[in-house]
Amino acid sequence: MVTFVTTNPGKVHEAREYLDEPVEQRDFDYLEPQADELATVAAHGAREAYKQFQEPVIVDDSGLTIDALGGFPGPYSSYVEEHVCIERVWRLVSEEDNRSAAFRGVVAYCDGNPFAATPEPVDDGRRGQDLSAEKRDSATTDDQVADGAIPVKLFEGVVPGTIVAPRGDGGFGFDPIFEYDGKTFAEMETEEKNAISHRGRALAKFADWYEQADR
Numbered sequence: 451m452v453t454f455v456t457t458n459p460g461k462v463h464e465a466r467e468y469l470d471e472p473v474e475q476r477d478f479d480y481l482e483p484q485a486d487e488l489a490t491v492a493a494h495g496a497r498e499a500y501k502q503f504q505e506p507v508i509v510d511d512s513g514l515t516i517d518a519l520g521g522f523p524g525p526y527s528s529y530v531e532e533h534v535c536i537e538r539v540w541r542l543v544s545e546e547d548n549r550s551a552a553f554r555g556v557v558a559y560c561d562g563n564p565f566a567a568t569p570e571p572v573d574d575g576r577r578g579q580d581l582s583a584e585k586r587d588s589a590t591t592d593d594q595v596a597d598g599a600i601p602v603k604l605f606e607g608v609v610p611g612t613i614v615a616p617r618g619d620g621g622f623g624f625d626p627i628f629e630y631d632g633k634t635f636a637e638m639e640t641e642e643k644n645a646i647s648h649r650g651r652a653l654a655k656f657a658d659w660y661e662q663a664d665r
């Protein structure tokens with residue numbers, strides 16, 4: 451069983467379609483650091499979630515980056531979706547010649563233990579192997595968690611696309627304005643989206659590792 455810590459049911463729906471393991475959602479709204487790097491936010495979230503639930507967890511930090519807007523909304527995607535709304539984002543981009551964009555996502559796994567295996571893509575520089583033996587043994591104490599020393603494994607995915615006028619009623623978030631190969635993500639079945647999406651790619655890497663990892 452995989453525990454997916456998120457407030458976003460759309461992410462969980464996709465993970466359930468993708469992974470062979472059962473996926474349980476736990477709703478936990480941790481304070482996200484203000485950081486440009488998704489990996490930094492995801493690693494922090496995984497540690498906070500592990501600290502809260504004391505069981506193996508995954509979190510997903512993701513966002514849309516629009517080239518003509520200098521990568522905006524990026525780390526602010528969730529806020530912009532909620533407060534600006536996607537039609538206005540489309541209107542802004544419709545005036546631009548370059549409408550290219552990308553969804554990026556990082557899935558972060560944390561079970562409080564260092565990892566024996568180190569497949570790519572790996573982590574944030576604070577992995578178990580970097581800890582002293584003493585720290586490794588006590589890596590599940592609150593101090594170590596607060597210290598940021600708990601190892602986290604990161605799996606990244608990116609998908610390029612184009613911003614278009616909203617189409618389709620599937621998916622969630624920015625899916626109706628994100629087109630890939632002639633279809634918006636909101637016009638795709640979940641399975642179809644998972645086969646190409648940032649989350650699908652990150653989950654594929656996670657699933658490969660999770661199946662064989664010496665956890």
Ligand code: ITT
Nearest residue numbers: 456457458510511512513527528531622623624625
């Ligand atoms: P949690 O942090 O609780 O997991 P969240 O929705 O706030 O939920 P993020 O902080 O990672 O998650 O923000 C990601 C936002 O990026 C999300 O709310 C959407 O607006 C957008 N987004 C990410 N992946 C997407 C996808 O596959 N389709 C459409 N929009 C997506």
